[in-house]
Amino acid sequence: MFQRISNVFRQRRIRNEIRQEMETHLAMIEEEALARGEDPRAARRAARLRFGNDGVYEDRTRDADLATWLDDLLRDVRFALRQLLRNPTFAIAGVLLLGLGIGVNAAIFTVIRSVILRPLPLENPERLVSVLESTGRFQTPESWPDLVDLQEGNHVFESAGGFARADFVFRGSGDALNLHGSTATPGYFSTLRVQPIAGRVFDESEAREGANPVALIREDFWRTALNADPEILRKTILLNGRATQVLGILPAQFRFPTSETVIWIPLIPQGPQKSRGFHAFSMVGRLKPSITLAQAQTDLQIIMQRLAREYPEQNAKRTARVLSFQDWSLDKRLRDRLVVLQIAALALFLMACANVSSLLLARHSARRREFEIRLALGSSRGRQIRQHLAETLLLTCAGCVAAAGLATAGVQFLVWLYGNEMPRAAEIAPDWKLILAVIAIALAGAVAMGLATVLHGRPDALRLSGGGGSRLSADRSGVLTRKMLVVFQLTSAVVLLTSTVSVLDSFWRLLHVDVGFDRSHLITMRVSLPAGAHKTGVEIGRRFESIAASVRSVPGVRQAAAVNLLPVAEWGMNGNVNVEGMSSYPPGFFAEYRWVTSQYLQTMGIPLVRGRQFLPEELAGKQRAAIVNQTMARALWGDRDPIGAHINMFSPEWFTVVGIARDIRQSGVTVPASAEVYMAAPTLAIPMPSWSILVRSDVTAEALLPAIRTAIAAEEREAAVDRVQTMDDAIAETVSAQRIVATLLATFAALALLLAGVGLYSVLTFTAAARLPELAIRAALGSTPAGLVNLVGREGIVLVVAGLGIGLAAMIPLHPLLRQFIFDVGPLDAPLCAGVMTMLLTIGAIAVALPAWRAALIDPLRVLRGE
Amino acid sequence: MPKHQNDRLQGTLDLLILKVLARSSPLHGYAIAQRIQNATDEYLRIEEGSLYPALHRMTTEKWLEAKWSTTETNRKARFYSITPAGVRQLEQEERRWNDLIEAVGKALQFA
Numbered sequence: 001m002f003q004r005i006s007n008v009f010r011q012r013r014i015r016n017e018i019r020q021e022m023e024t025h026l027a028m029i030e031e032e033a034l035a036r037g038e039d040p041r042a043a044r045r046a047a048r049l050r051f052g053n054d055g056v057y058e059d060r061t062r063d064a065d066l067a068t069w070l071d072d073l074l075r076d077v078r079f080a081l082r083q084l085l086r087n088p089t090f091a092i093a094g095v096l097l098l099g100l101g102i103g104v105n106a107a108i109f110t111v112i113r114s115v116i117l118r119p120l121p122l123e124n125p126e127r128l129v130s131v132l133e134s135t136g137r138f139q140t141p142e143s144w145p146d147l148v149d150l151q152e153g154n155h156v157f158e159s160a161g162g163f164a165r166a167d168f169v170f171r172g173s174g175d176a177l178n179l180h181g182s183t184a185t186p187g188y189f190s191t192l193r194v195q196p197i198a199g200r201v202f203d204e205s206e207a208r209e210g211a212n213p214v215a216l217i218r219e220d221f222w223r224t225a226l227n228a229d230p231e232i233l234r235k236t237i238l239l240n241g242r243a244t245q246v247l248g249i250l251p252a253q254f255r256f257p258t259s260e261t262v263i264w265i266p267l268i269p270q271g272p273q274k275s276r277g278f279h280a281f282s283m284v285g286r287l288k289p290s291i292t293l294a295q296a297q298t299d300l301q302i303i304m305q306r307l308a309r310e311y312p313e314q315n316a317k318r319t320a321r322v323l324s325f326q327d328w329s330l331d332k333r334l335r336d337r338l339v340v341l342q343i344a345a346l347a348l349f350l351m352a353c354a355n356v357s358s359l360l361l362a363r364h365s366a367r368r369r370e371f372e373i374r375l376a377l378g379s380s381r382g383r384q385i386r387q388h389l390a391e392t393l394l395l396t397c398a399g400c401v402a403a404a405g406l407a408t409a410g411v412q413f414l415v416w417l418y419g420n421e422m423p424r425a426a427e428i429a430p431d432w433k434l435i436l437a438v439i440a441i442a443l444a445g446a447v448a449m450g451l452a453t454v455l456h457g458r459p460d461a462l463r464l465s466g467g468g469g470s471r472l473s474a475d476r477s478g479v480l481t482r483k484m485l486v487v488f489q490l491t492s493a494v495v496l497l498t499s500t501v502s503v504l505d506s507f508w509r510l511l512h513v514d515v516g517f518d519r520s521h522l523i524t525m526r527v528s529l530p531a532g533a534h535k536t537g538v539e540i541g542r543r544f545e546s547i548a549a550s551v552r553s554v555p556g557v558r559q560a561a562a563v564n565l566l567p568v569a570e571w572g573m574n575g576n577v578n579v580e581g582m583s584s585y586p587p588g589f590f591a592e593y594r595w596v597t598s599q600y601l602q603t604m605g606i607p608l609v610r611g612r613q614f615l616p617e618e619l620a621g622k623q624r625a626a627i628v629n630q631t632m633a634r635a636l637w638g639d640r641d642p643i644g645a646h647i648n649m650f651s652p653e654w655f656t657v658v659g660i661a662r663d664i665r666q667s668g669v670t671v672p673a674s675a676e677v678y679m680a681a682p683t684l685a686i687p688m689p690s691w692s693i694l695v696r697s698d699v700t701a702e703a704l705l706p707a708i709r710t711a712i713a714a715e716e717r718e719a720a721v722d723r724v725q726t727m728d729d730a731i732a733e734t735v736s737a738q739r740i741v742a743t744l745l746a747t748f749a750a751l752a753l754l755l756a757g758v759g760l761y762s763v764l765t766f767t768a769a770a771r772l773p774e775l776a777i778r779a780a781l782g783s784t785p786a787g788l789v790n791l792v793g794r795e796g797i798v799l800v801v802a803g804l805g806i807g808l809a810a811m812i813p814l815h816p817l818l819r820q821f822i823f824d825v826g827p828l829d830a831p832l833c834a835g836v837m838t839m840l841l842t843i844g845a846i847a848v849a850l851p852a853w854r855a856a857l858i859d860p861l862r863v864l865r866g867e
Numbered sequence: 868m869p870k871h872q873n874d875r876l877q878g879t880l881d882l883l884i885l886k887v888l889a890r891s892s893p894l895h896g897y898a899i900a901q902r903i904q905n906a907t908d909e910y911l912r913i914e915e916g917s918l919y920p921a922l923h924r925m926t927t928e929k930w931l932e933a934k935w936s937t938t939e940t941n942r943k944a945r946f947y948s949i950t951p952a953g954v955r956q957l958e959q960e961e962r963r964w965n966d967l968i969e970a971v972g973k974a975l976q977f978a
Contacts (some may be wrong), residue, residue, distance in 0.1 A: 017945070021919055024942055025896055576935065
């Protein structure tokens with residue numbers, strides 16, 4: 001290296017020295033010629049000829065010098081740039097393809113990394129675990145007594161805490177706001193080890209019944225809703241109608257249990273919440289050092305087995321399930337779906353690479369003659385490879401710039417589109433290190449791609465002088481490779497498209513699944529009362545009964561009712577059901593609880609299969625009655641008639657079963673109906689202040705809303721109304737994870753289709769162009785245009801059929817794999833495959849027909865003269 | 868211009884230069900060319916166009932040492948002499964050459 005560098009400076013001197021030496025040499029020759037009596041000038045000329053051209057010498061030593069090496073590199077880049085600019089279609093296509101392929105992958109991987117891979121922003125997050133109970137079919141949170149027993153009896157946790165989501169109505173300066181928050185035990189904060197940025201967290205004395213109301217707020221909420229009031233710790237805020245003291249401010253990045261949580265209040269179980277059958281509290285624990293997840297699982301399982309023996313009625317068949325806190329906070333199905341998307345994006349990237357390779361090969365073949373000439377004129381092979389690489393690298397660099405832009409925009413787009421459905425969405429940010437890593441990989445790929453192209457068809461200087469006929473016979477080198485690339489692209493397109501159509505099909509079916517009630521013309525909205533104003537369930541139930549009645553009186557409203565948890569969208573308030581005098585009670589049985597106002601079943605369009613609706617005295621809460629669904633009736637009573645039976649749930653009071661309602665999919669469109677019991681609003685067991693109002697009307701929500709708001713405000717001035725949407729939208733929202741995959745996959749599939757089409761088209765155009773002289777001769781000898789179309793088209797059709805065949809065959813093992821990841825996808829069916837094939841055949845036919853048609857229209861005379 | 872015989876001997880130029888210089892050095896380029904021609908009874912003629920670049924290359928490789936000096940006719944010329952590294956290189960090249968001769972000889976015998 002040093003030699004090379006010093007050569008740079010010495011070069012001029014060396015040249016002079018050599019010139020001088022040669023001068024001496026020539027002089028000596030002259031002298032000798034003189035001595036022999038010959039003509040010195042002739043001798044000199046002969047010698048001069050033997051010396052040859054100075055340039056040859058210079059060229060030979062050139063490659064050894066750094067300066068020239070750098071110089072050449074610059075020249076190569078400049079040349080490559082000129083070449084690309086001279087052929088903008090190729091350049092733009094290449095940049096777009098690479099940008100797309102790399103950008104989409106970078107964007108999705110950024111999301112995956114932020115949402116799945118990056119550890120939670122907590123101290124030693126790997127030691128945090130979540131504890132759930134499992135009934136075999138379902139996983140539920142703990143009941144309060146279970147939580148306490150697990151917390152006190154375990155040997156594996158350094159500390160543990162309980163929490164439950166809670167909603168609040170906050171009244172600041174403007175309208176009442178509905179806020180997401182959480183109740184939490186003091187142990188929750190010490191377990192997660194969060195340090196308040198101001199003030200302190202609660203202690204045990206504040207987490208006791210009857211203590212003054214206190215709350216913790218999140219930094220960003222303090223900044224936006226409270227204008228970063230510096231005196232806030234000495235003030236109270238109006239939360240659920242109660243003056244609540246702010247104890248501390250938690251950092252903005254503390255988003256637990258959910259990203260929407262901005263307020264935490266002490267967890268103080270009340271009334272039925274204290275029963276062992278009422279499962280509403282989640283548990284988080286911090287493992288002692290050196291304790292593994294499996295050890296924790298075993299330890300907690302022993303406690304659960306003891307509880308199952310001691311309380312068989314509530315805890316039979318209940319087992320403990322310990323999983324990492326990170327896994328708990330992430331929906332497994334979302335993770336699987338993101339993985340599917342990443343795989344699809346990778347397939348897209350490979351297709352884009354195949355297309356670019358194909359383009360490069362085509363260009364290489366087209367410039368073959370140029371390379372041959374240059375080789376014949378003395379350019380070295382290394383130079384040519386370098387020049388090729390320069391071009392590929394330049395293309396990739398431009399592609400990477402496009403990719404970086406696309407990735408940044410793509411990430412923002414994804415967050416904008418699906419931020420609500422993804423946990424940790426706020427943490428998603430374009431990660432430059434990651435994007436750079438992706439770009440590095442892309443560059444490596446580009447070098448490989450470029451080298452493969454160059455090494456593919458070596459230009460041969462001899463061909464130029466020898467092969468005179470080479471222009472008439474087509475230059476077929478690289479064509480086989482390109483054809484294979486096209487078949488690969490078509491195969492990928494089939495796989496992507498079939499998978500996408502399967503997913504779309506299942507999504508369509510999800511959206512239109514029979515949920516068991518009439519979802520058309522049904523408007524829903526959430527109405528939240530300030531909880532402090534109505535302390536008991538009875539009061540709240542009565543308030544909603546009168547709110548529903550006043551909404552019903554709004555002109556345009558056909559029917560209206562209220563329910564504490566909106567079916568399909570909300571569920572999870574459930575517990576045991578005891579039947580009076582029943583000995584053979586199914587162990588571990590539990591039912592969903594729903595409290596409803598009058599006309600609920602009518603408004604929803606849920607028919608009664610037996611019995612009657614609630615009577616006015618039952619709706620007023622004077623008598624306790626329950627309507628059960630078919631599943632519950634079957635599970636508890638079998639063939640016997642449940643009407644008239646007495647049941648109790650969370651309190652000793654007996655409810656009389658008065659009717660059986662038809663099953664609906666109350667816990668989500670994908671979940672079959674489970675046991676459910678409806679009770680009249682005033683029997684509400686815990687003071688839940690947020691209910692859903694259901695309105696059936698032929699008028700749109702927008703038209704009705706002002707009048708409805710007025711009607712609600714007339715009943716309850718402080719009520720907050722939000723989430724106004726149609727039931728269809730509310731249901732669609734519950735399958736938003738499926739929507740993410742469905743829409744993105746659909747986009748990818750469309751791109752894949754386009755890429756395959758373009759790939760096929762460009763290869764056929766190229767081969768047709770290469771065969772132009774041959775085709776011209778055929779035309780001149782009397783081949784009809786139809787014959788020419790046939791000739792060129794056949795080549796394309798073979799490719800299309802091969803690609804589709806392989807793709808279809810690949811789907812047979814791949815489809816079950818897809819179903820593993822996205823389990824609501826149905827089996828591969830014939831009409832679906834047929835549809836995909838038709839679509840691809842159509843695209844393929846267009847891609848084949850255009851070049852074939854052009855080939856048929858050639859003027860043989862012009863082509864042959866063009867020789 | 869007819870091609871010269873030594874075109875067949877591309878690559879043996881180094882060997883010849885090293886051999887000449889090993890026998891007597893220092894020599895200037897012209898003298899080296901003369902020696903080679905004389906030694907081979909004019910069968911091999913050195914092309915000056917290759918000679919000087921080769922000399923320079925070999926100097927860079929540190930097989931040769933070069934010094935400017937004056938000839939007996941009072942001309943400025945560069946005198947080359949062989950270095951220990953050059954001697955080693957010569958041994959190597961000689962071995963390779965002999966191997967080649969032997970191989971070609973065998974091939975000619977059995978072909």
